[in-house]
Amino acid sequence: MTNLLEARGVSCSFGGLHVTRDVNFKLTAGDRVALIGPNGAGKTTLVNLITGDIAPSEGQFFMGGDEITGLSIPDRVRRGLVRTFQTTRLFANLTVADNVALAIMQRKRITRRFFSSSTELPEVRAEWSEILSHLGLDRLAYRKVVELAYGQQRLIELAIGLALHPKVLLLDEPAAGVPHDEAPKILEAINRLPPDIAVLMIEHDMDLVFKFARRVLVLAAGRLIFEGSPDQVTADHEVRRAYLGSYADARRAT
Amino acid sequence: MSEIVATQVPHKRSIPFGQEAAGALSIIVLGAIGYFLYPDDLAFLTRLIGIAFLVLSLDLVTGYCGVATLGHAAQFGVGAYAAGIACVRGITDPIALLAIGVFAGTIMGLISGALITRFRGLPQLVLSIAVGQLVAALANKLSWLTGGSDGLSGITPGKVFGIFNFDMYSRTAFLFSLGVLVIVFVLLQRFVRSPFGLMCRGMKDDDLRAKMIGVSIYPRLVVMYGVAGAVAGIGGALTAISTGVVGLDSVSFERSAEVLVMLVLGGAGHLWGALAGTIIFMIFEHIVAAANPFHWMTLVGLLLILIVVFAPRGLIEPVLSLASRFKRKGEAA
Numbered sequence A: 001m002t003n004l005l006e007a008r009g010v011s012c013s014f015g016g017l018h019v020t021r022d023v024n025f026k027l028t029a030g031d032r033v034a035l036i037g038p039n040g041a042g043k044t045t046l047v048n049l050i051t052g053d054i055a056p057s058e059g060q061f062f063m064g065g066d067e068i069t070g071l072s073i074p075d076r077v078r079r080g081l082v083r084t085f086q087t088t089r090l091f092a093n094l095t096v097a098d099n100v101a102l103a104i105m106q107r108k109r110i111t112r113r114f115f116s117s118s119t120e121l122p123e124v125r126a127e128w129s130e131i132l133s134h135l136g137l138d139r140l141a142y143r144k145v146v147e148l149a150y151g152q153q154r155l156i157e158l159a160i161g162l163a164l165h166p167k168v169l170l171l172d173e174p175a176a177g178v179p180h181d182e183a184p185k186i187l188e189a190i191n192r193l194p195p196d197i198a199v200l201m202i203e204h205d206m207d208l209v210f211k212f213a214r215r216v217l218v219l220a221a222g223r224l225i226f227e228g229s230p231d232q233v234t235a236d237h238e239v240r241r242a243y244l245g246s247y248a249d250a251r252r253a254t
Numbered sequence B: 001m002s003e004i005v006a007t008q009v010p011h012k013r014s015i016p017f018g019q020e021a022a023g024a025l026s027i028i029v030l031g032a033i034g035y036f037l038y039p040d041d042l043a044f045l046t047r048l049i050g051i052a053f054l055v056l057s058l059d060l061v062t063g064y065c066g067v068a069t070l071g072h073a074a075q076f077g078v079g080a081y082a083a084g085i086a087c088v089r090g091i092t093d094p095i096a097l098l099a100i101g102v103f104a105g106t107i108m109g110l111i112s113g114a115l116i117t118r119f120r121g122l123p124q125l126v127l128s129i130a131v132g133q134l135v136a137a138l139a140n141k142l143s144w145l146t147g148g149s150d151g152l153s154g155i156t157p158g159k160v161f162g163i164f165n166f167d168m169y170s171r172t173a174f175l176f177s178l179g180v181l182v183i184v185f186v187l188l189q190r191f192v193r194s195p196f197g198l199m200c201r202g203m204k205d206d207d208l209r210a211k212m213i214g215v216s217i218y219p220r221l222v223v224m225y226g227v228a229g230a231v232a233g234i235g236g237a238l239t240a241i242s243t244g245v246v247g248l249d250s251v252s253f254e255r256s257a258e259v260l261v262m263l264v265l266g267g268a269g270h271l272w273g274a275l276a277g278t279i280i281f282m283i284f285e286h287i288v289a290a291a292n293p294f295h296w297m298t299l300v301g302l303l304l305i306l307i308v309v310f311a312p313r314g315l316i317e318p319v320l321s322l323a324s325r326f327k328r329k330g331e332a333a
C-alpha cells in the first residue's frame, strides 16, 4: 500500500528543548490514526513540522515517493496535505461562507480571477453550502467569524479543512471547545470523507479517539513511545503511566 | 458520498450590479453638485479627484492587504511625470497620456511591491519610505528630464476624444477626471469583491491561515501593488494633464503621509472610506488653509486625534454599520 505521508527520523528542538525526538511513522491510504499524548508532548509541534510551518533540525518527510521536507507550506497544501489549527486561525473579518469559499476557490485555482463576484459563483456556492449545512453552520453563513462563539469557530476550522479535499488531513484537537452536543458532527464529517485518504487526529477525548481511530500513536516528551490498536493502547502499561493517568487527572480537573 | 441531501443556504438578497450602480451614481451626483454649485472651484475639485485615485490606490495595499507604507506617492508621481514628459515630447492625446500614466504606475507599483512586501512590520514601513525617497531624489536629480525643483511645465494636452478642449475654467479637466473616476471606481468595486480581492482581505486577517489553504502570499501582494500602481498612475497622469505642471510635491514624503491620513480618516479597507477621507480632508484643507495656514496644521492634528479616539476605523465605519443594521432590520421584518 502506498505511503501517503512518511516521517523519517524527525527531530526538532527549540533552543535546548528537544520537542521532537527521532520520530518515524507512516500514514497509508485509508488510515484513521489518533495521535495522543500529554500536554506539551509535542503533538502540535509535530503537525507544524509536517506542514512546513517549522523546519526539522533532522529528518525528512515524504509524500508518496517524493521528499517534501524543503517545500513551502502552500506547496505542501497543493499536494493535498491539510491541517486544522488547535487554536483557531480563521479569516476573522470575513463571513463564514467566505472563509470556506476561499479554501474551495484556492483548491479550484480560481482565486486569480479579478472580476467575478466571488462567493456566489454557483460551483463554489454549492460546495460551501453543503459543507456548512453538514456542520450545522448554514444559518451562520453570512455572519462574520469574529461575531461567532468559539465552539462555532472550531467547526469552521474543520469546514476549511474539508473544503480543501485533502489527501492527508491532520486535525489538531478538532473537538476541543466544541459544545458536547455538536461534537458528533465532527465524526460524521470525517466519516463522509473519501475512504482512501489518511486522517490523523490529535485528541484528548478518549471516547472520540475510540470511535475514530483504527490505530493510535502515543507521543510523550517528543518521542513516539507506542503504536497499536486502540485496545492495545489502553492495555499498555507504559502508555497508561505516560498519558492515560494524566488524562484521567485532566478529566477530574475539568 | 452521502445520502443526506444538504439544505441549500438561501442566497443573499442583492440586486445584480446594485453596488456598482450605487457607486457610479453617487460619484456622478457628487460631481454634479461640485460642477453646478462651485463652478469657480473646479480646478481644486479636479486636483481632489486626482488625489482620490492615490488614496484609493493606497487603500488597496494598506486597507485590503495590510501593507504599511509611507512611500505611496511614488506610484502617483511616476505616473504624473511619465504622462507629463510624454506630453512635453509630443504625445498629446489625453487618453494616450492616461495609458502612459497607468503603465508607468504599474511598473513602479510592481517594483515597489517586490521590494516592500518581502518584509513585514517596521522594516516594511522603513523600506517604503526609502523607496519613496529614492524616487523623490531621482525626480530632483534628473532635472533634464523632470525639470527638477522647478517642476515640469509646458504640459499642453490635446482635445479629449479630439473634441473637448481643456479650458481655463477646468470644466473639461473636471468632467474628464470625474468620468475616469466613475469607471475606475466601478471596476475597483468589482475587483475587491473578486476571488483575488477577497483572498487579499483573508491574507490581511491571517497570513498563516492563507498559506495553509495553499496561497503563496508574496506574489499576490506584488500583483496587488501592480494594480494599486495602475490606479495611482491614473491619478498622477490626470493631475499632470489637468494642471499642466508636475512638481516634486507629487512624489514627496508629505504627499505619502497626507494620503495615509486621508485614508485613516475615511476608513481603510473600504473604497468608500478612501473616497470620503479624500473629500473631507481636502475640502477642509481648502477652506481652513486658505484662511490660516498655521491653524490648518493644528486642526489636522486635532482632527486626527479625534478620529483615532472616537472612530478608530474611520468615519465610514459608523455609517456602514448603521446601514447594515438597517438592512438586517429590513430582512427580519
Ligand SMILES: Nc1ncnc2c1ncn2[C@@H]1O[C@H](COP(=O)(O)OP(=O)(O)OP(=O)(O)O)[C@@H](O)[C@H]1O
Pocket: A014, A019, A037, A038, A039, A040, A041, A042, A043, A044, A045, A046, A086
Ligand atoms: N515555537 C516554540 N518555541 C519554543 N517552544 C515551543 C514552541 N512551540 C512549542 N514549544 C514547546 O514545545 C513543547 C511542545 O508543545 P506542543 O504545543 O507541540 O505540545 P502539544 O503536545 O501539542 O500540547 P497540547 O496537548 O497542550 O496541545 C511545549 O513545551 C512548548 O512550550
Ligand SMILES: [Mg+2]
Pocket: A043, A044, A045, A086, A172
Ligand atoms: Mg497541541
